[in-house]
């Protein structure tokens with residue numbers, strides 16, 4: 246006797262684009278096609294946290310992925326479509342901080358600072374979460390629009406590291422999504438969170454350290470001066486904090502007018518405003 250499953254509960258076969266590449270409903274991978282994008286999304290994080298793995302699973306491209314840090318040395322761009330919107334995704338080199346001066350790190354830093362992405366995905370290695378939160382908090386100083394991707398959850402579980410991601414989400418004020426990028430676990434939730442932050446349907450309230458009393462007032466005063474000297478500068482407060490810390494590179498950029506060049510170089514127009522990316 247053959248038992249035929251009723252139609253309603255028959256499993257739909259999983260559509261496969263390429264062996265091992267999972268399909269997420271609503272996601273269309275656009276490869277190198279980044280024309281007419283609606284939103285720009287940056288992938289940032291410490292080296293070796295899985296940024297390029299996430300990039301590949303969203304765009305269908307094959308950015309080099311390997312087991313040593315520093316593989317991505319220039320920014321790579323790819324596209325995907327979700328919810329009838331087109332996203333340009335930028336894979337950045339790994340960086341430990343936004344303050345250091347190596348070329349790779351500058352590429353990442355300048356893009357987050359001046360490219361003004363509609364959403365920045367901060368990819369962290371959950372097994373060493375604390376170390377990764379340093380960069381996370383620095384990024385949240387300069388952008389409201391971010392999603393934390395708690396990657397390498399499989400390794401974390403193996404090592405007995407547990408993370409209360411909901412608690413972390415309310416502490417940080419941005420969506421926190423656990424993932425295993427290598428297998429695709431959690432990527433669907435990540436896409437939804439990114440799309441929500443980019444289109445404004447998810448409102449983030451990033452945790453800012455900010456400072457108190459006289460220190461905070463000094464930052465405000467200096468930021469106002471920076472803004473007056475560089476009208477339209479996206480991150481005057483961040484620049485002011487660096488100046489107060491005596492950051493030589495930022496001092497040079499201000500004195501030499503390089504700050505303007507950086508802003509112009511990264512200025513991007515959304516689709517419909519004449520930009521093609």
Ligand SMILES: Nc1nc2c(ncn2[C@@H]2O[C@H](COP(=O)(O)OP(=O)(O)OP(=O)(O)O)[C@@H](O)[C@H]2O)c(=O)[nH]1
Nearest residue numbers: 292293294295296297298315316317339397425426
């Ligand atoms: N176990 C496990 N391995 C992962 C996961 N995500 C990525 N990897 C592996 O981690 C290594 C680094 O991944 P990449 O995507 O190259 O990391 P990256 O952040 O782009 O690295 P850089 O460009 O050097 O900063 C690769 O061997 C990936 O296969 C995950 O969730 N779990």
Ligand SMILES: [Mg+2]
Nearest residue numbers: 296297316317
């Ligand atoms: Mg990479």
